[in-house]
Amino acid sequence: MLKRFVIILFCTLLLGACSEKQPVGKIKNVGLLVPETVYDQVWGSKGLKGMLKIQSKYNVDVFYKEGINSELAAERAVKEFDQKGVNLIFGNGEEYAAYFNKISKKYPKIHFVSFNGNAKNENTTSLSFKSYAMGYFGGMVAAHMSKGQNVGVIAAYKWQPEVEGFFQGALAENKQTKVSIDYVGNWDDDRKAIQLADGMMNAGVDVIYPAGDGFNVPVIERVKERGLYVIGYVSDQSDLGESTVLTSTIQQVDKLYEKAADQYNFGKLKSGNLSYDFQDDVISLGKFSPLVDKGFIRKITKQIENYKQTGRLPQ
Template identity: 20%
Template sequence: MSLISNFAKAAAGLLLAGSMMASTAIPAAAAEYTKDHPLKVALVLHGTLGDKSFFDSAKAGMDKAAAELPVEVKVIELGYDRSKWQAGLADATDSGYDVVIAGTFDMTAYIAELAPQYPDVKFIDFDDAPDYTKCDCKNVLAVQYGTSTAGYLAGYAAAKISKSGILGTILGMEFPTVTDFKVGFDQGAKDANPNIQILNATAGTFSDPAKGKEIGLAQLNQGADIIFPIAGGTGLGALQAVKEAGGGKLAVGVDSDQAAIFAATDPAQADVIFTSVEKKVGESLYLALKGTIDGTQEYGKRIVLGLKDGAVGISKNAQYEKLVPADVRAEVDAKEAAIIAGEIVVAADVK
């Protein structure tokens, strides 16, 4: 069974094993939704579309839902001015939507504050979770992703194909949903090559491509020949630095299959992204909405989706097959099977 098939089976109602943070979790009330009477959904982004990773993945899930389910979706881009985020989420919540979706730690406190005030609105908090012991959040579903296992696979492959023995990682900020990628990546790289050197930098922002490019260039100048930016829009600058460096320098994409995203508009950029660590945000949100419509989705709980659920993984596309030798690909497949079987335990910051 493919990863995505496994994810679809395991997460059809998002009832898989995860961290259950509240004993009061309740299923969504079943309702008769049709194209004429759709589930009204707002996706509230504390940023803008066009990051070619995290927010775009969420939007892709909404596009799939709009095409396949009786839903009406509004995507609200709040931009990067933090002073507008709380008010923007509150406005969306007060606008008659059945489900309000927002993500990451930046928005969780606002969700926890609004949820008890709007008990008839359902909230989906993706990539973070409220403290269910401290808030009346029975109408909040929190979806998190165990990306360290997929990060391990990318790190293993990167260390195997690196010619300089030096890798670079760039974090947007340091908190568990970001560092989870890195702890797995580092573990996989060191398992592949105990002598591998891993450079690390933290940009302090997810929305500054120029800074990402500056950091990427610095790491390349220090000898790194593969860079893994875990930094949203900031990371786009690092990818550009790798592309412009040439000489066989490569990158690992993040959140979405970034090579596939760039293929049509910037094939030279796509060519240097040998794989991506995918967090299938869009698919998880689609499944949550599907479960909400059919009444199987529980709210008032936190779940963690991982490699064995098919919710995270690495891109095994044309670039991967071209740039990663067959024997290394076979080793990565074996490591993936061992992680799923519990034979390899990968460190994690999201637990």
């Protein structure tokens, strides 16, 4: 069912103060499509948070629809959004790039934004995170904290740049580190991801990087049961256990939504494929566990700042 957010008078509670509202230019109302739910604690929830920021900043109506996992469902949702005066639509996943390339031709006055895809039309944009460096710094933390010099990545797909980044970062921190890598083949297969985690831990892995936003929370809970460690993924997951989550590699999806809305509002949102990294303040490491020594935290914080300035990773 189409859901509409009610604008809250006390907008300071909605991630932005009334005094900070921006003048509305091109932006009218905004829509969000998600393949599953906006309450997944990770990617979908960050999309929702981004929409709330846009609503608060521009005082516009925002709408979302869940369970939009086919082109036909997306086309129906876009039609409804169009009737609501929406002229900026976010598709919170890579699948929407292909959908939007087709649908956008029928709606030239709407701009369509997807993630990690290939946008082909003048009114389509695909946003992506440059996640290699994110994984690299996560790998450095994992290798530094591994007592057995044995760490592992459980990723969704082989194409994820953060996997190779984690591998190289771990070796940069400690060349003696063994890095195990397994793939779930899906963002959301909790059962397989947990089986892979059990296999790794049984083989001596003591730090795991669950690089899949649909299964990382169950994997973290399983690792916590074993008294071992993880690197969180996408969100700051320190609240799942500061003695388990050493740090998190954060993709600030909500901030990227806001950036795209700002650019669109002032007529500066480019079509095609755009990518963002630490330098754009949308990727960061999260809160460090108190188990991580302060000297190392100072060192890696300085290395991240150096990367933001020079683009060079520590070797």
